[in-house]
Amino acid sequence: MTDRLALAQAFTALADPTRREIFERVAARPRAVGELAGELPVSRPAVSQHLKVLTDAGLVSARAEGTRRIYELDPQGLAGLRDYLDGFWNRSLAAFKKAADEAGTRHKEHR
């Protein structure tokens, strides 16, 4: 199961605009650090630091290729976020359905 810490890390990771931008680009296609830095208005070390946060959150993973490090999307962190939100989604829908049904019994019959 996905623990609370990993969840917090994932939300924190995607809260930053630059980091979300990096995440989206890596998700679209695996990229090296310098490549990402070339596309973004921040320095290469900044990209490295962001990638560390994303990696710790389980959102991306890296593999070495010569002196370059290729980052790609890691489905694990994504799955944790999805599961967390799905829980609220189902419960909220159930609650709203329940409220709607109860309102319905007062004003008109069920069918």
Place this chain on the structure above:
Amino acid sequence: MTDRLALAQAFTALADPTRREIFERVAARPRAVGELAGELPVSRPAVSQHLKVLTDAGLVSARAEGTRRIYELDPQGLAGLRDYLDGFWNRSLAAFKKAADEAGTRHKEHR
């Protein structure tokens, strides 16, 4: 459609631990501000400020009940987050499937 700003606000809102705690309690059952403050180790104004952020992110909504303000979950913000993550989920699964298939064609046949 859910725009980028709302998305950023939703991620930012859920990134803070205290705010996520508030969100979870409100999602479980609608609550007043003072009630939340009584359950949490922060002051009532702090809760108010967190609820404002959550409201702006479309994650909760409020209704007046006498002098009290009852906050409840708002499915809108939740839907935006879900849709965003689902996009990556589907695309990442497609990419992994594609990669697996291509690897399969090199090492063993499809079935």
Place this chain on the structure above:
DNA sequence: ACTTACCGTAAGTTACTACTTACGAATGCT
């Protein structure tokens, strides 16, 4: 009308975070 209860906002402070430059390590090429 006065008091009580509940809440949002303003102002100020502290802690954290995102960024920069500087440095060092690892790999590949000649």
Place this chain on the structure above:
DNA sequence: AGCATTCGTAAGTAGTAACTTACGGTAAGT
């Protein structure tokens, strides 16, 4: 071996965010 490329980390700084106390405003009760 020497040099170039690519990258991670350390150190320092500026901006932001989360919290507190203080204040004002609205609704209900007596």
